Structure formats: structure tokens, C-alpha cells
Amino acid sequence: MTGLFASAGLALSWGASAVAAQERPTLSFYGVPGLVDMPSAQAVPDGDLSFTVGMFGNALRNSVSFQFAPRITGVFRYSRLGDANLGGYEDYYDRSFDFRFQLLNEGRVRPAVAVGLQDFGGTGLYSAEYLTATKTFGARFRGTLGLGWGRLGSFGGFSNPLSVIDDRFETRSDDSTLGGTLNAGDWFRGDAAVFGGLEWQATDKLSLAVEYSSDAYDLEEKQGVLTHRSPFNFGVNYRLRPGVDLGAYYLYGSEIGARLSFTLNPDKPPLPGGREGAPPPVYARPGASGPLGWSQDWVADPATRSTIRSDLRAALDALGMELVALRLNANTATVHLRNPLYDAEAQAIGRAARAMTRVMPASVETFVIVPVRNGVAMSSVTLRRSDLERFETALDGAGQSLARAEIADAAGLGFSAADLSKGVYPRFEYGLGPYISPSYFDPDSPVRADFGAQLSAALSPAPGLVFAGQLRQPIFGNLDQSDRASNSVLPHVRTDIVQYEKQSELELSYLTAEYFFRPGRNLYGRVTAGYLERMYGGLSGEILWKPVTGPLALGVEVNYVRKRDFDLGFGFQDYSVATGHASAYYEFADGYLARVDAGRYLAGDWGATFALDREFDNGFRVGAFFTLTDVPFSEFGEGSFDKGIHLTIPLSWLSGEPGKTAFDTTIRPITRDGGARLNVRNRLYETVRGSHLPDLEDRWGKFWR
Amino acid sequence: MTTMRFFALTLIALTQAACSGVGGLAGFSGKVLASDGPEIASPRSRIAAAEARNAPRMKIIIEDRNTEGDVVQIARRGTITTWLSPDNVSLTFDRGLLVGTRGMGRDLMSADVAQSASLIAARQTGPVTRAHGYLDGADDIVIHSFDCRIERRGPRRIDFNGTPRDTLLMAERCKGEAGSFMNFYWTSARGGEILQSRQWVSPEIGAILQKHLPDR
Secondary structure (H helix, E strand, O other): OOOOOHHHHHHHHHHHHHOOHHHOOOEOOOOOEEOOOOEOOOOOOOOOEEEEEEEEOOEEEEEEEEEEEOOEEEEEEEEEEOOOOEOOEOOEEEEEEEEEEEEEOOOOOOOEEEEEEEOOOOOOOOOEEEEEEEEEEOOOEEEEEEEEEEHHHOOOOEOOHHHHOOHHHHOOOOOOOOOOOOOHHHOOOOOEEEEEEEEEEOOOOEEEEEEEOOOOOHHHHHOOOOOOOOOEEEEEEEEEEOOEEEEEEEEOOOEEEEEEEEEEOOOOOOOOOOOOOOOOOOOOOOOOOEOOEOOOHHHHOHHHHHHHHHHHHHHHHHOOOEEEEEEEOOOEEEEEEEOOOOOOHHHHHHHHHHHHHHHOOOOOOEEEEEEEEOOEEOOEEEEEHHHHHHHOOOOOHHHHHHHHOEEEOOOOOOOOHHHEOOOOOOEEEEEEEEEEEEEEEEOOEEEEEEEEEEEEEEEEEEOOEEEEEEEEEEEEEOHHHOOOOOOOOOOOOOOOHHHHHHHOOOEEEEEEEEEEEEEEOOEEEEEEEEEOOOOEEEEEEEEEEOOOOOOEEEEEEEEEEEEEOOOOOOOEEEEEEEEEEEEEEEEOOOOEEEEEEEEEOOOOOEEEEEEEEEEOOOOOEEEEEEEEEOOOHHHHOOOOOEEEEEEEEEHHHHHOOOOOOEEEEEEOOOOOOOOOOOOOOOOHHHHHHHHOOOHHHHOHHHHHO | OOHHHHHHHHHHHHHHHHOOHHHHOOOEEEEEOOOOOOOOOOHHHHHHHHHHOOOOEEEEEEOOOOEEEEEEEEEEEOOEEEEEOOOOOEEEEEOOEEEEEEOOOOOOOEEEOHHHHHHHHHOOOEEEEEEEEEEOOOOOEEEEEEEEEEEEEEEEEEEEOOEEEEEEEEEEEEEEOOEEEEEEEEEEOOOOOEEEEEEEEEOOOEEEEEEEOOOO
């Protein structure tokens, strides 16, 4: 027998993810819809995430653009201006954010119209605002006309038309600031200028563009890094494949340039439905139902009960899961299930339920499945066996089984020691592997990294109790070669990072005792003691209120921590602080997650963090946050306040294989000491929500997968 | 290597490093102390067990992929049978009509083939509708329906595992938003059961050929 089908899926389905990709607009050097250097008003498909690298002359722009909502675009850009000799740096690096709003979508007659704020909160190098309109003519031509301010009003500028509203629109300050603050006072002020251009879609893959730019590149000319000879730019865009664009350009009469853009849509993973192997089927009940129903004789037979238990354990093991405990009576089986494998909890539950149909005597009609994490029951899903039998092949079997499932709190579903599965406790797990630890945005070397080996181990002697630790040994890298000394006037709660890198060799990343528990209905608790994270050790406690079926959660976390020694061994420094937050989380039905954390931060500052994430059902997540505390912007230093963007890409999204690992990164333009939070592991909200609504039902389609 | 795969591998490499918590453990990992459970029920051992019971077998060919292999019936519940391949792909049939695949890539998650099944069993010509369910990228089931026509194509003598068998060929011509396809069912001239068939799975997988193998 040959291998049948499983592996072939990959090549076939990669292409299928890019349906309708031709409707994606071409992007500009700034990574937003545009011609060459000027923005157009073409709408971007909701959820599209683009990575753009563009370079011409001495300018390099790396942009990440995300269509946060159908009309809202957010952009983060990291750019380099070589040999610019600005601000004391030979090569000048700049981080900037854009915000773009789609005022109108293109109609039969009306053009698409968008308004944009470029570099609205950075140091102002690329600051500009624009109003732009784009209209498609026939099948192949697209025209764009726009009005720009700031940088985009610097060539051929005229007196600001908005000055009819107020005279103050006539002027724009050129102050360079600490960055980070909204320079709202300057928006749409100063001279305005007109830009525009034409795009010709020569073939499905090839388009040509010509534009008239309203950017004079004054600063670049002054620093001698670019000669502006002409406002006309010319470009060619070639779509290598759906989602990958390559552009070549001739700009400002003096420079040639190139751009590469990569776009994906989180709602369209490369392999929808996954490529994991087959689940077990729903098995027929053994024997026949007598006049008094199914036989219940087995209940009193210890040998049968013991066989059921070991068979179920083996069946779940084969599916990559673990039977924690089993309670069994004539009609009901309650399974406490540990699922280290499936990122869609509904899939774990669906597979466990089918494994139960194989093992359970015919009289067992009710299956109660309790997902367990860190030894704690997260929720209970009650299924009827006859529903499984009815809906296995039903067209909308997923919807029907969800409608009939009872999803509830598991607070009352305890188990005795006798119910506990053999060999679950004590549990000891370990792992040895490589790691990469990157660091971004050091002006001397924008990307630094260490590579090394890490050893992790965890011992869980009883439900809820975990002793865990991790050692890291860097093997090569350049994190310790940075010369950034902290200039912070606040306690150095995060800015001593370079000291840690320089003075540590073999590091103790964390070493903790954790206890997870259920204080009551809808309540979850955690206590963590030890070396909590790289820079802090101490005590951390958290209580979370989260109803299984509700979108709202509230939590309180209190920590008392001391700063660790720079060698990352067992020692401490003499900075200690009580820090903690009250948190509110709200999950909106359409995939937005809002979160507010208010409290005291590591430097002793008081304030609040606001975060908004766009979250896709498959676990892909893009969000942004900012923190305002009682530290004045001037004391905070560069950046003015803490802020950043957050990106989570589940590995399962990329590989199509189930798994709980994710590429999870937070990008801060700059890390300072104000608004800094403790990084304690296993915070409760993210632990709990996967087994609750709405997450559980959002992925219920995988119940039968 | 496709761009997406390159991107995926790059991110996987980064992930091993950048993510905290669950993800950090690349390389090897393991579990000790907790005693090992019984032998894991791999697809091969489940198939071996089914073969020991002399469970029915079929040959499956995936046309577009040019692959073929045998599957063994591992479960039967009423008219529903589920068949498993050694590489852990399963196929589920109801009265001989394909109603589900698992582990193929773009799987058929569910199907309503009741009208088709009745007409084929009655060997009648006539219009029917059928519907298929597929998983989308947000883990929702998306249902596509098809307008079909069942046709009686007449007697066909086929080579069935080395012996000629008289069959009646039934065809099903379908059209829908997700695609157009034709299914064929060679039903035994006497009993009417489906001896072999060609059935469409999804746009990405195409059609499979299925043929029952003799008992051992």
C-alpha cells in the first residue's frame, strides 16, 4: 500500500488562499495604496496585512500596514536615511505611525476618497496629511488626484485653502519633538499642494504608473542625500504571485528605486481546514437495546470500569491528549481533559467525544467534557451521545451539535482522588532547544540578536501546582555589544537591558512555583512566586472573573517584586516595588478585543494601558496599545509615553497543523521606564478564554474535524 | 519553494525563538515520571485490527494527484461506513455515497446526498439537489449546494477484481457555485449496491475513484 493522500495537500492549497487578490491595490513606497511616492484612495480588503520594503537613493522604508477595519488602516514604519547626518547620527533611523480613513468607496460615478495622517506621532520626519481621490476608467486606467499638507505640501505649495476657516491653518511649526506625542496641532496646517497620477493596468500582472509628486524632499536636499530635479516619478509594478508585488521606479529625475510588498489576509490561511490526520469516527454502540433500555450490568463490575478507563486513556493519548480524570456512572461519563495539542478547543472536544463513543458502554448517553489547563477546570461541555450519532454526517452537523451542546462553568465538577487517571501526577516535562532573542531599533544597529540553547523543565506534583524553570545559554550574537547607556531619569526598570545582556552569561530566565485554583463560580486564581521574569522576582497574585458564556472579564493582579541582578543569577538589586492592575476585557462579537489595565507600574507610576486588538477566529491577531501614566512626557524621554503594536500568528495558521505555538511579538518604537509592566507568565485571561464563549463557538466548525 | 512557504518557514524559525510560554520548546522534549500509557493506536495498528476481523477493503485513487492506495473499513453504523488509510486519511460513505473525508487537505466536511442516494438506489433518472460542507479559514462550515441530474446510463460490463461483472451505470451531473462535476456509480445488476464509483470531493482535491476489493 502506498501513502495515500495526506501529504499532497500542501501544494494544492497554497494557491487557493489568494482568491480575488487582483483587487488588491498597488502600494507606494510608504506601504499604503499609492502610485509611486504619492498615496491613492483605493480601498484595501478588510484584514489585509502588508509588509513593504522600499528603497531609493539613500532612503529605506520598511512598513507594516494593517486594514484594522473596512475603512481604517494603521501603518507602522521603520525607515533609514543613510548619510543624512541628522540628530547626531550619520544614518538616521525613524519610526512612524500612519492612520488612514476611507471616506468613500468607489462607485459607478463617484471616486474612492481617503484621508490620511502620515507620521502623526513620530519625530515628524515624514509628517504629512493628505486627502486623495481615485477613480477607475474602463478596465485598465486609474487616475488619482490629491491635496497634501506638511511634507506632501512642500512642492508647488500654495496658501492653505483651509485658512478660510481659520488663519492659523496658514502656518505649520517645524519643531522637532521628543516624538511620540500627537502633533495634532499641526495637522492640515501650512502650505498645501496638489499631487496626482495615472496608473495603467497593462496586463493582469503588470501595471505602469506616472505621478506628479508634491514632496520637495527639502530635508534630503539640505543634507545632500537626494537631488530633486523633477516632480515626475515613473513606476512599474509586477505581481509575482497573488500577494507578492515587485516594483521598479525612476524618481525625482535622479534616483532609481525598488519595492517589494508581501500581503496576506488572516482570514485566508494557506490551508483552511488544516492538514492533520483523520479523527476517529462515531462508533456504533455495542450490543442491542433491550426492553428496559441498555444494559447497566457493567456499572458494578470493577474490571469493566478499569478497562474503560485504560481504553479511554489510550484513545485520547493517540489523539495527542491526556485523560486527567474520569467519573463514570450508568448514564454519564465526565472526562477531565488536558489538551496540549489542538489550538481550536472545539476540535479537542469533538475528538475526545468520538473517542468516548468507542470506549463507553451503550448505556452512557451523556458525555461531559471538561477542558483542564494548569490543573484547573476551565468550562464544561455536555454532549448527548445520540446527538453525536445523529449529526456526524449531517450537512450542518457543526451548527446542530453546537446548538445542542451545553456549555457551562465547571466550578462544581470536582473529582475524587480515585477518579484521577493513573500517572497524570506527578508530571515532569522538559525541553531542550535553540532560541533566538531579537532586539530592534537600536540606532547603532537596528536589528540585534542572540542565538543560543535553552533548557526548560516543569514539575507538577498535584493539580494546579507547577514548579517550572528555564535556563538560557547564549552561543553567539551581538546583544551584549550595544553601548546604549540608559539616560532615564526614572528608576531604570526596563532601560538597563544592555547591562543585563553584557553582564549575564548562563541566565536563569525564570524559576517559579505557581498555583492555579478556582476560588468560586466564574472565578479563577493564580499565585506565582520566584524569579518571575528576566528582570524581576517576587510574588504575584491574580484573580479573574470570567463567566463562561459572557464577553466581559474583570481581573485584579497584585505583585511585589524586586529587580534582579544583572548577571541573571539568583541575586537581587535593591530596587523593589509594589505593582498591580485592575483589568477589564471585552470581546466584541465581530472580532475586536478591547482591554484596559489601570494601576501602578514598575517605576511606581500610576496610569492605565489601553489596548485594542483585531482578532480572527483562527487565532491571528493584530493590535495596538498605549499607556499613559503620571510620568510627564519630558521625564519619560524619547517617545513621550509607552506604546506599540502587537502581532500574533499561530503556527497552525501557517502550517495547517494543529498546535498551540504562536509567533507572538510586541513591537515598541522605544522601550523606556514609564508605563512598564511586569511580564509574569500564565496570566489568567489568555489561559481561560480559549475554553469559553465566544472563542469556543467561533471555532466550532472544527468540532467534526 | 513557494513564497508563502518560505515566509512560513522563516516565521517558524523566529517563533522557536521569539515566543514565550508554550512555544519556547523546540528541539527535543519529553515526559518522564508519569507512566507511559498502552501502545498508541496508530492508523496502522487500527487497520491491522480491522484486517484481523476481515473487515471490507477498497481501493481509492485520487485522480488529480495520481495517487492510489487501499483503505479498510474501521467503523459501520447503520448505513454509514468509515474507511481509513495507513497515512491516516479517512473517508465516510452513506449508502455508498461519499459524505466526508478527513486528512486530505481540503476536506469534504459533510454532505447531504439523500436525494441522490434514493434515485441511484431506485435506478431512476431525475433532478436532485445535493449540498457539501467545507471548512473556511475562520473555522466556519461553508455550505455549497449543487443542482444535479441523475441519469441511467445503461448496462456496463466491468472487470471487477479479475472477474467480469454486469453493472448498471448511473451518472450524476452537478452544477453549483463551487464548481461543476460528474459522479459515476457502477451498481451491481442484481443487488443494486455500488461496486465502484467516481465521486467528487472538492475543487482542490478533485474526484476520487473507489472500488471494493474482494474479501480475503
